[in-house]
Amino acid sequence: MPEPTPFHERTAALCKSYRWKEWAGYHAVSFYDVCHSTEYMAFRHSAGLLDVTPLFKYDVRGKDAAAFLSRIMARNVHKIKPNQVSYSCWTDGEGKILDDGTVMHLDEDFYRVTAAAPTYDWLARHVRGAAVTVEDVTAKICALAVQGPQSKNILKAVSDADIDALKFFRATAGKIDGVPVTITRTGYTGDLGYEIWTKNEHALKLYDAVYGGGRDYGIRPAGLDALDIARIEAGFILAEIDYFCAKDCLIESRKSSPYEIGLGWTVQLERGPFIGQAALAREKEEGSRWSLVGLEMDWEELESLCERYNLPPQLGSGASRAGLPIYSGGEQVGKVTSSTFSPILKKYIALASLRSEYAELGTEVQLEYTVEYERHTITARVVKTPFFDPERKKK
Structure with a gap:
């Protein structure tokens, strides 16, 4: 049975949808109002407030x-x-x-x-x-994410920390309404954003200070459905969706290396011994079988296909975690792992695992797409990730 986070008293009162998910043993809001759209727009145009306590x-x-x-x-x-x-x-x-x-x-x-x-x-x-x-300290430390273009102004308004001096992927200590916090310029939306960490006993006071102080800047409580769209736009992978943790895999083919899921840049080989070093060095020299790529669907082709059935494109309003086969020349060469229509880009985008020989930018492949229970394919093109990368994120 999922447990409430220390912020639950506040998030539950705001959650008019009564839609919740289980995240790492905790209750987490899917979306607060009738749908997630306004929460997503807050991430991109003002600021979204997200409870990220379930992180280990x-x-x-x-x-x-x-x-x-x-x-x-x-x-x-x-x-x-x-x-x-x-x-x-x-x-x-x-x-x-x-x-x-x-x-x-x-x-x-x-x-x-x-x-x-x-x-x-x-x-x-x-x-x-x-x-x-x-x-x-998972059960001792709670955390809030404030994400979006107004997040800096909100943190400056409610915190005594020098937010202007806080650079991308840096941390600082401070207080918010007397609550001792650690503030990091990090997040999972690919936008300007911060995460605030404190002890559980300060949770409600912290939430009230941040939410109250952010009202003048258009802050909105946001749930996981909006976050899922934002993280795909940012090109961020999700464990158990875009890759599987090796210790939980029943078969070898489900396991991935960092190079195969777009994390090769985090691997630093030239140093003292570390776990997996020899295997990773060998793979870097020989090349990886799989690559994580971004895909952009041919929208006109999709519309044309659906018109044959007198239907608009049936894509849904949220992100999809359904795996879709990818083909080239009639042969399966990969799979889509996460996909979404991007409201800010006005494109249907996806993260996908492709055989490396098909991963070059500009390569066209075919995605499986079903209309009225009949299977078809739609052209998609390999594009650079992140799909959305605003200058303000690091500025």
């Missing part, structure tokens, strides 16, 4: 903390500066990805790891007597 969180402390994390992460944690946040992934000994998340360097010999899947056992298993402690 682990505090790693001790003089060997950086060395320990560097040994199990694909990224060299020694290079993460104080108050810097770094995106990383970790793999098994065969270089197959177990999970992805962030590493925050919050203080001397103190790091916080966030993850999509339970990771404590993996971390604790590799301590091996090092001068380091690993604590699961």
